[in-house]
Amino acid sequence: MSIHSLKRDQTNLAWDNSIPPVIHIASGDTVTFDCLDASNGQLTADSTKDTVGTINLSLFDQVNGPVYVRGATPGDTLQVDVLSIETGDWGWTAVIPGFGLLADEYTEPALKIWKIDQSKGFTWFDEARGMKIPLRPFAGEMGVAPGKSGAFSTIPPYCTGGNIDTRHVTVGSTLYLPIEAEGALFSIGDGHAAQGDGEVCGTAIETPMKVTVRLTVRKDKPYTKTPHFSCTSAAAPEGIDYYCTTGVNSDIKEATRAAVRNMVEYLTNEYNLDKVEAYMLCSVAGDLRMHEVVDMPNYVVGMMMPKSVLGH
Template sequence: MPSSFHVHDHNVHLKWDNAIPPVLTVDSGSEVSFDLLDGGHNQFTPASTSADVPNFNLALGDPAMGPVYINGAEAGDVLKVEFLALQTAAYGWTAILPGSFGFGILADEFPEPALKIWDLESHAAEGYAVFKEGIHIPLRPFLGVVGLAHEAAGQFSTIPPYETGGNIDCKHITVGSTLYLPVKVKGALFSCGDGHAAQGDGEVCGTAIETPMKATVRLSVEKGKPWVKSPHYVTDPLHSQTVGGQRGEYAALGIDADMREATRKAVRGLVEWLVGEKSLTREEAYMLASVAGDLKLAEVVDMPHYAVACSLPLSVFVGEQYQ
C-alpha cells in the first residue's frame, strides 16, 4: 500500500518559487492529504458581511499549501495527480470584489461590494446548497490551485494559471479525476489550495463558492509523455454522466494572456495527445478535435492569463486498439 502523508494549512506560500524548501518528501505513488485555507486565506467567516469586503487583502489571495517533493521526478517528466477525496467546510462564500480589486469579467459594471455566505452543511447529503429559496446549486468540490514549481528562478504570483498549473480553476477536475502536469524542476514541488464547492466555467464574477477544504491526492511520476506541455486532465465517471459520455473526457488546458492563443494551445495540446497516445496522424487528430471536441472557458478572470480547455469524450474510442 502507498504511504500516507499530511500537509497542514500553516505550510502555506503565496508565490510559486522553486527555492521554497519542501515540507514533505514522498515516493511516487504516495497519497498525501492536505488541510487547505480557502482562496481568500480564510479572511471571510460565517459572520462576515458585505461591509467586510473592502477590507479584503488581495495580497493574501490564492494561498497554496506545500510544496511536496516527489522522489524520481525530473524536468521533462509528468506528475499524475489523482483526486481521491475533497471535503468542504460547513460554510463557503462568494464575493463581488469591486474597484481596485479588478476581479470579475464585468468588474466595471458592478462597483459595489457584495458577499454571500453559503450553508454547505444542511443539504450536503442531498448534494446541493441553497442560493436562495427555489434555487439549488449542485455541490461539486474541486481545487482551484493545483500546480508545480516553475523552471525559472524567482517568485511568481499564485493568482493566475500557468502551463505548470497553478490557479487553473477548472471545475471539471473533481474527485475521481486525474490531472497531468509538466514537471520543470527536480522533485516537481507540488502544491495545492483554493477549495471550491461549486463554480461555473469561467468563474465570471471572480469568485466561486470559496471554502476551506480537506483534500487527499495520489502523486505519481510518469515518464515519456512529451505531449503534456500544460495541464491535461481526464474526468471521473460521475462527471461523465453529463459531460463526455459514459467514459468521461480527456482535455488539454491552454494558458496564455491572449484568449485566442490560449485556445490555440488547448487545441494543439489535444492534437498532440491524440498523436502521442492514440497514434493518429496530426491531420486526423485535428479533424477529430473539430468534429467531436469541445472548447470551454475554464478561467477568464485571473489576469493576466486565460485558461481554455479543449476536451474530447473518450466514448468516441470504441476499438480495442484505442483502449
C-alpha cells in the same frame, strides 16, 4: 504506498522553485492537505459585505506545500489523482471591486454566505424560489513549481498549473502537470464547493477543504506541456467521460489555439493518428470550453475529447 498530511499553516503565496519542500514523498504516495479558503481566513461565516472592502488581496490564494516527489525530473509529468474532498460547512461568494470579468460594471462590494451540507449534494441559492446549486467540490489551485527562478504570483494560471479553476478536476478525476523543477514541488489550495466554467464574477463558492491526492511521476507523457486532465464516470460533466488538454495564455485566441494544438499532440502520441486526422477529429468531436477567464493575465481554455470517440 505511504500516506502523508500537511497542515493549514504550511502554505506559500508564490510558485517558486527555491521554496524548501514541506515533505518529501515517493512516487505513488498519498497526501492529505488541510486548506483554508481562498481569502486565507480573512472571510468567515459571519462576514458581511463591509468586510469585503477591508480584505487584503495580497494574502489571497495561498497554496499548501510544496511537496517534493522523489524521482521527478524536468520533462516528466506529475499525475495527480483526486481521491477525496471534504468541504467546510460554509462558503462565500463575493464581488470584489476591480476583480472579475465585468469589473468595470460591478464596482460595489457584495458578499453571499452559503450553508454547505455535502450529504445533501446541493446548497440553496434562494430556497424560497427553489433555486439550488449542485455541490461539485474541487481545488482551484493545483500546480508544480516553474523551472524559471523567482517568485510567481498564485493568482494567475500557468502552463505548470496553479490557479486553473477547472471545475471538472473533482473526485475521480486525474490531472497531469508538466514538471519543470526537480521533485515537481506540488502545491494545492483554493477550495470550491461549486463553480461554473469561467468563474466570471471572480469567485466560486469558496470554502475551506480537506483534499487527498495521490502523486505519481510519469515518464511516458513527454507531450504534456500544459495541464491535461481525465474525468470519468461521476466526475465527468453531462455523464460523458473526457480527456482534456488546455491552453494557457494572456491572449484568449492563443490559449484556444494551444488547447487544440495540445489535443492534436495527445492524439498523435496516444492513438497513432497523423496530425491532419487528429485535427479533423478535434473539429467533429472535441468540445472547447473556457475554464478560467478572470485570473489575469492568463486564460485557461480546454479542448475536451469524449473518450467514447476514442474507443474507451
